[in-house]
Amino acid sequence: MLKNRRVEMVEVGPRDGLQNESTIVSTVDKAELIRRAIAYGVRRIEVTSFVNPRRVPQLADAEELVTMLPERGDVTYIGLVLNRRGAERALATGRIDELGAVCVTSDSFGIRNQGQTSDESLAAAMEIVALAKQAGRGGQITIATAFGCPFEGEVAIDRVVDMAKRAADAMPREIALADTIGVGAPAQVADMVGRVREAIGNLPVRVHFHNTRGTGLANVWAAVNAGAATVDASLGGLGGCPFAPGAAGNVPTEDVVYLLERCGVSTGLALPQVVEAAAWLTEAMDRPLPAMVSKAPGFPMDFRPFGDQAPKA
Numbered sequence: 001m002l003k004n005r006r007v008e009m010v011e012v013g014p015r016d017g018l019q020n021e022s023t024i025v026s027t028v029d030k031a032e033l034i035r036r037a038i039a040y041g042v043r044r045i046e047v048t049s050f051v052n053p054r055r056v057p058q059l060a061d062a063e064e065l066v067t068m069l070p071e072r073g074d075v076t077y078i079g080l081v082l083n084r085r086g087a088e089r090a091l092a093t094g095r096i097d098e099l100g101a102v103c104v105t106s107d108s109f110g111i112r113n114q115g116q117t118s119d120e121s122l123a124a125a126m127e128i129v130a131l132a133k134q135a136g137r138g139g140q141i142t143i144a145t146a147f148g149c150p151f152e153g154e155v156a157i158d159r160v161v162d163m164a165k166r167a168a169d170a171m172p173r174e175i176a177l178a179d180t181i182g183v184g185a186p187a188q189v190a191d192m193v194g195r196v197r198e199a200i201g202n203l204p205v206r207v208h209f210h211n212t213r214g215t216g217l218a219n220v221w222a223a224v225n226a227g228a229a230t231v232d233a234s235l236g237g238l239g240g241c242p243f244a245p246g247a248a249g250n251v252p253t254e255d256v257v258y259l260l261e262r263c264g265v266s267t268g269l270a271l272p273q274v275v276e277a278a279a280w281l282t283e284a285m286d287r288p289l290p291a292m293v294s295k296a297p298g299f300p301m302d303f304r305p306f307g308d309q310a311p312k313a
């Protein structure tokens with residue numbers, strides 16, 4: 001039984017999509033990606049992260065990029081931060097509407113990813129939400145590696161539910177469940193979204209999937225059916241390093257829009273414009289991107305995404 005007839009989509013291409021790309025994408029192209037995302041209907045965009053530029057060189061231009069964001073009252077620009085220092089940098093720009101904070105389910109991943117244990121990462125995330133609120137901005141909390149950890153394997157659902165419950169005390173805009181390494185499966189997703197929703201009362205659940213093992217779209221569908229309010233996606237399925245075997249991108253925006261809209265769930269996004277933007281991005285990245293809908297013939301038949309310039313390969 002479909003619970004949601006409408007979901008909100010967050011475009012994460014400019015941050016999660018690009019952060020593993022070895023070739024540095026110009027700030028102008030990043031701004032263009034954001035401009036196009038707004039044009040195809042997205043109203044919440046993860047634009048960059050304020051982390052150590054030596055650790056993520058691709059996003060070293062965070063401050064410069066945010067000066068190029070279109071001034072729009074109807075679009076929420078999210079900046080990802082991992083600690084107080086990042087939060088202060090993001091807030092100092094005056095252009096970030098919402099801080100995205102990330103906590104992790106295991107100490108092993110936390111130490112490697114952000115130099116924090118799991119509990120420390122949760123405390124930091126809650127502090128970040130408080131800082132955002134003090135500055136009159138929004139704050140949300142993502143539980144990364146919610147469906148599995150690259151170092152510790154299976155993650156107990158009780159652990160995730162407990163973290164979500166504690167995170168909810170900070171009154172973030174939402175709790176996001178992220179399958180950072182793309183190991184989740186639909187039954188697990190349905191179970192976890194349902195249990196987390198029960199645990200956090202009125203707070204919405206957002207989901208973030210990677211297509212590493214081909215379960216990404218199925219997981220989106222399971223999450224939406226279980227009542228997730230917001231779905232992350234990345235234009236073209238960008239993400240993951242092309243030189244790292246096994247790394248894979250986020251679920252592609254165009255594939256998620258096709259799936260949901262064809263099932264009667266409104267995303268607020270216009271598929272023809274998403275596909276057009278994917279064609280632009282493919283050219284900008286100079287390689288084929290993983291998304292499937294933007295490579296396929298339009299359907300219904302009168303929908304011709306690439307017009308006369310349909311890509312040959």
Ligand code: ZN
Nearest residue numbers: 016180208250
């Ligand atoms: Zn991700």
